[in-house]
Amino acid sequence: MKFRSLTWAGLFLLLTALFSSCSTPxxxxxxxxxxxxxxxxxxxxxxxxYTIHPNDNLYISIISDNPDAASFLNLSQPDRNYTSESSLELITYIVDDHGNIVLPYLGKQHVGGKTTNQVRDELQEQIDNIMENASVFVKLVNxxxxxxxxxxxxxxxxxxxxxxxxxxxxxxxxxxxxxxxxxxxxxxxxxxxxxxxxxxxxxxxxxxxxxxxxxxxxxxxxxxxKNRIYGAKTLPFATLFTAISTAVLLYTSFRP
Missing domain, CATH: 3.10.560.10 (Outer membrane lipoprotein wza domain like)
Structure with a gap:
């Protein structure tokens, strides 16, 4: 009886130490x-x-009350119904390694290191010198x-x-x-x-x-x-099996 009590006490201490070591603060x-x-x-x-970097994709559209009048400033005819990102990607400007893009009629524009709002304002100033009642829309696609x-x-x-x-x-x-x-x-x-x-x-x-x-x-x-894996949820089955096997061995070895 004494050996059995010691065995169960040892088993209890073993399992307690095992699971307490797996707790997470x-x-x-x-x-x-x-x-x-x-x-x-x-x-x-x-x-x-966010400021514009090389390889960024910019969607730039010049919108006017008369779409035909602004068509020469766009890669394609601007469409007010563009809403999806996939649609925008079809008509974007890719920023080169020097931070530049090339727009129809306006030519090379340096956009690297600038925000989309800054690019919009700079382009708007140029557009205002060309035509009236036109607005510039700039969007980062990627x-x-x-x-x-x-x-x-x-x-x-x-x-x-x-x-x-x-x-x-x-x-x-x-x-x-x-x-x-x-x-x-x-x-x-x-x-x-x-x-x-x-x-x-x-x-x-x-x-x-x-x-x-x-x-x-x-x-x-x-x-x-993590450097170590904690928690009963992630307790390795091999460790648990070893603990149970050890407990059974102790019990059978010291059983009177």
């Missing part, structure tokens, strides 16, 4: 953990405005981000908002997987002809002070895996 899996439970106000930086690593639905996603936070971006990919490291999320962004990498800690509310809190078109988000 709440601070490692809770977004903005240090924000506290009380109602709080998050201070965020202003989102950066508004996509790429999300990779430990998320539930990795892939490339289209950005349909002027500003998107890192949380919203990860939400489009189905949130982090069970293996995703919330303290190590990388954002890769093209700036000044270079690729810069920022590391974000999603559990720290100070993330809202980073300019990378807001995601820009063409950003790449990579979620690093």
């Amino acid at each position: 709440l601070k490692n899996i809770t977004y903005l953990y240090n924000l506290g439970k009380a109602d709080s106000t998050l201070q965020t930086v202003s989102p950066d405005v 508004r996509t981000i790429t999300i990779l690593g430990e998320v539930n639905r990795p892939g490339q996603y289209r950005v349909n908002k002027n500003s998107m936070t890192i949380f919203e971006a990860l939400g489009t990919a189905g949130d982090l997987s069970d293996f995703g490291n919330r303290k190590d999320v990388r954002v890769i962004r093209g700036e000044g002809g270079e690729r810069k990498v920022a590391t974000l800690n999603l559990t720290n509310s100070n993330i809202t002070h980073s300019k990378y809190f807001y995601i820009l078109p063409n950003d790449i988000i990579y979620v690093q895996p």
Whole structure:
């Protein structure tokens, strides 16, 4: 009886140690953990405005009360019913390596490093010298981000908002997987002809002070895996089988 009691006590301690080692501290899996439970106000930086880069696709249309009069300024006859992104991609200007595009009649235009609003205003000034009652419409077509690593639905996603936070971006990919490291999320962004990498800690509310809190078109988000896998949900079956086998062996060995 004494051996049996010791065996069950040993089994209990073994399983307790096994599963307790697989528990995850709440601070490692809770977004903005240090924000506290009380109602709080998050201070965020202003989102950066995307500037045009080489290989960007720009849809530019000159719209006039008389479409025929403005046709020589467009790649094709402007259509007010264009609504889909696929339609826009058929009549876009691709920015070359020097940041230039070539427009009908207006010729070469330098757009690299400028916002779409700046390009629109500069073109509008030129158009006003040519014809009256005409408006310029400029749109960035390739508004996509790429999300990779430990998320539930990795892939490339289209950005349909002027500003998107890192949380919203990860939400489009189905949130982090069970293996995703919330303290190590990388954002890769093209700036000044270079690729810069920022590391974000999603559990720290100070993330809202980073300019990378807001995601820009063409950003790449990579979620690093955890160094260790935690949780009963991800407990390796081999480890569980070993524990059970050991318990059975102890029981049969010391059974009176």
